[in-house]
Amino acid sequence: MKSVLTIGEILVEIMATEKGDGFLEPINLIGPFPSGAPAIFIDQAAKFGQPAAIIGCVGADDFGRVNLDRLRRDGVDVEGVRIDPEMATGSAFVRYRPDGSRAFVYNIKHSAAGAISLDSAAKAVLNRGDHLHVMGTALSSPNIVEVILAAAEAIKARGGTISFDPNLRPEILNLPGLREACETLFRRCDLFLPSGAELYLFTKAKEEKATVREILDRGVRAIVHKRGADGASYYDSKARLTQAGFEVKEVDPTGAGDCFGATFVSCWLRNMPPAQCLAYAAASGALAVTRQGPMEGAASQAELDAFLASHSKRP
Template sequence: MHKILTIGEILVEIIATEKGDGFRQATPLVGPFPSGAPAIFIDQVGKLGQASAIISRVGGDDFGHVNLARLEADGVDTSGIAVDPLATTGSAFVRYRHDGSRAFVFNIRDSACGTISLDDNAIALVQSCSHLHVMGSSLYAPSVVESILAAIDIIKAAGGTVSFDPNLRAEILESPGMREALRTVLAKTDVFLPSGAELFLFTEAKTEADAIAELLASGIRVIVVKRGAEGASYFDAETTLSLPGFAVEEIDPTGAGDCFGATFVTCWLNDASPREALELANASGARAVMISGPMEGASTRAELEAFISARKD
């Protein structure tokens, strides 16, 4: 059986309950919710019953506990999460603007997960996994980049595969070395999961069709373009397939892309057809936006199947 690994930030998310522009005045908040893009991704993998693990760091504080408890409850191997009693768990404050966009205040680089590294225990964990998922948002600090690139080499040398979701946030795009690291990861990617303009991150092509052709020619095996409420499209050398999104009320979009990606990658590794993988992933993203909180909308396989069949009647 495949075991899926990810490496990167674990955070708590604290959400402003009223819409508005950022955090320059006092505003009511709710949280802490377990979060961090790779953590949401791997929690969704675990909930599907797929073997899964994450390499990260938290502080010896309640924010770390919130995350460890949730990941363990959902079946994720947390042995690669180091607990640093002298550090503080990462955090993200998020507030929705009236136009639906989000403003973040992140504490990532200077938190416990700013110093993720591959010790002997973590290397043994990497060696036990057959697939690595990389979130572009995790390339925020040199030690994390180094850990991810080393893990890619170990996993690919053993015949494993790599998926990559750029998951870019304006707030962190200009981290030192991030662009170069994104380019390096893309060159080793088997399954690429961009949304919107992320497709064109490193292409010369300016249209979607040309960008897809360019990326497939460069050695990427599968590209899945996420289109929010519009659904998603699948591309490989033989197949092009678009499926519309499920019609749901969007309560909180955070985590949709991560749950979508986790479900797609899990299905892909288990040899699902492109249509089945895309449909289950669309359902996973749709269920995620219906529930407030980044990781709160992760689904079991039974929940995804019930959700889809209720919409086919």
């Protein structure tokens, strides 16, 4: 099977146990949970059975160990994760607002997560990769943008493929060079996985049908438009498919889109039919929200098969 590589932040996530508008007073917290959008993605890919690796950086602390232990346990190649002896592992404090949206306080750029480099170990991992998946959240500094763009060029030069999930948090939208980096990756990607209004980020058209046509005309091979609980749609030059979301009891939606994306990319790399890719991905996203913690709901292929069978929607 083709191997999947991602590059980006590895964090711990610490969550408020009560809903509210922020962190302006002492509140109860739970964690640390292994997290970071690229880390969640690659953990799910490995758990699904895909050869998977990540290039990143953590601190020489308990938070770094929590992440590395989880990633190794689920089968991720962490040879390309550098352990910085001085900087702390990145973190994200999360609180759900009463309306269900989330408020984040990040420490990424000025933590070990912002100190990613293509050292010899990372280059060795890059040289083994067949496919690069890029998350918009990883583009948090010019240094990391440079690393990711270099990796994208290397993967493409040897005939590999790229998937791109903009995953743009409001907290990072105004970072210098972010939009330019996203546009470069959009132009280079084979598979585009936007959520909601992200579908229209890089097009002149602002109506869905015209936007899809414009994106495909620009060389993207396939689009997966994620709509959360409402499901997802798939578009390529020949197919237009829609997958409904599965009804489950939601405990924590964090990481659901990353799990969806990882499972879809894994299926796509195995040349499964698009409808089968969508069904597996939707099941993966649904299972992810049933557990508290970003990686806690990651599922194996056998678990997804059982879920699909129980919902009478086999892929």
